[in-house]
Amino acid sequence: MFSTLGFSDSQIGIFMTLTLLGDVFISLLLTLVADKIGRRRILVAGALLMLISGVVFAISSSFSILLLAAIVGVISPSGNEIGPFRSVEESIQAQITPPHLRAEIFAISGIVDALSTALGQISIGFFTRYMKGKGWSELAGYRATFWLYAACAAVKLGLTLLMSEECEVEPVREYMPVSTDEDIPLSAKSSPQTEPPTPIALEDNPRGVWSTIVSSFPTFSEESKPIVLKLALLLGLGSGASGLVPMSIIVYFFSQTFHLPTNILGLIFFTTSLVSDIAQLLSATVAKRLGLIKTMFVTHLPSSLLLALIPIPNVYLASTVLVIRFCTGTMDVAPRTALISQLVLGEERTSVMGILNTVRTLTQAVGPWLSGWLSEGGRLWISFVVAAVLKSSYDFGLLAMFWNARPREEVVVQNNDDRHEQDEESI
Structure with missing residues (x-):
């Protein structure tokens, strides 16, 4: 236009x-x-x-x-x-x-x-x-x-x-107990929530226009701050790797390397999109068996490693690797969103997701420029290798940082129970 x-x-x-x-x-x-x-x-x-x-x-x-x-x-x-x-x-x-x-x-x-x-x-x-x-x-x-x-x-x-x-944040947080056999734990060591946490009351701040504006912005709990920082670093790393090899770069690589006609390119990438969408539906089933973190790791790591094999100088092998990669490449998307929603408190969730999406967008925006610079020198394959290394680092980092993580509501319940026991002992 x-x-x-x-x-x-x-x-x-x-x-x-x-x-x-x-x-x-x-x-x-x-x-x-x-x-x-x-x-x-x-x-x-x-x-x-x-x-x-x-x-x-x-x-x-x-x-x-x-x-x-x-x-x-x-x-x-x-x-x-x-x-x-x-x-x-x-x-x-x-x-x-x-x-x-x-x-x-x-x-x-x-x-x-x-x-x-x-x-x-x-x-x-x-x-x-x-x-x-x-x-x-x-x-x-x-x-x-x-x-x-x-x-x-x-x-x-x-x-x-x-x-x-029901779409709004509740003034007093009330979480339903979800102790069922079908719960998806964050990891093998986390247990489902058994009772709702103690409500947290929010005080009003009637001190003027500026105070009202300031109070409109969220304040994160001390426990959530390191979690958000870790997630931002990991997701920024993963998105930066994705920015190095977005779909447009992959299409360009296949077009310039193998000189494929547009109809063949369309068929290849239609197939990748189709298997990617089907894989997303299967991710929830896998997550129920393995937990959110394990599902993200075991499905995304093979996809990350296969990135390095896409520049193989054979159109049949490269196409096969590409399709196999997309079989599991998106299976971490739904578990990742579910994971983020459980790692922070309900009243922090929207702000945290907004911050993380902003980090992902900004880090992803740098990659295409670097890939274009490498492509001009005939070294576009380096983008795929570097992206594979960064994405694999993201996978192992996620596993290391959140292997023992528990849902925040569960942590709040435990803390409340501990304080209650201490009060009873003091009495």
Whole structure:
């Protein structure tokens, strides 16, 4: 669309970069205050901004106005969701879902997300071609797609308004006991929660506008701070490795190395996407048997190591390795989200997920530039090897740091029981 408006390549590059950075900042800000302001209010505001930005893109040709609309409306330059919605929605799903079902719910959510994205990409391609065949100009076809984008935002707004109070953080935390045989432990040594923790009361702070603004931001418990730091370091390491070999780089490697026609490339990567989606559904079943951390390790480590074998100078072997890698490459996604939801307290969950998603986005953004620099010198294979090493380090680091981890609610229960016993002894 931008080229049809007469924007230069440098302007388009600046637009994409500023949009990405702006989206990350706004998304982090909104996720940090979502639990205090209200999760539904954040989602409603986001849907309204999406609606407005869609209309702006459909009618405006100003570079500055489009840039502002893209940043405020959280339009992703990559096509993937980087806005605050995912963090808020995952936090809501974790709150209203029993712990032993979270991995399955997140897996199903991931499948729906992937299929919806694919459907949107395919339908928009056919839509623009159809409009062009009807005599519409290329620019008019692009503008029509943004009217469809605005319509989708309106539907999202309506659905968000129908959400119930159960989506919000409870003033007094009440966790349901989940001592069933089907619980998914974090590791073999963790045990399921048997009773709810002692409620934590939050004090009001009526000291003025500035105090109100400050109080809208979360305060993490002392126990959660090192956990968030460890998760940020590990996820930043893993995402940085993913940034070295994103799907676009892999497609480019196969195209330039083996000179494959587009239909063969399409078949290869359609197969990888298909097995990746199927694997996500299987991850919840594996997690029930092994636990979340073991599932993440045993499924993701082989995928990490196989990255180093993709640059094999044989199209059949390279394609086979690629497909095998994607068989387990996404099986850690749902368990990882379930793990994060259990490692922090309920009132911290949205903010933590927002912070971690921001870290992952920023670290992943560096990789393509490095891979492009290596590719210019004919050394793109180094990206695959380095990515394999970094991802393997992430896997072993996760196992080492969280092998003995227990759900935070369980820890709170234990601490309360210990204090209760000490009080009884003192009496």
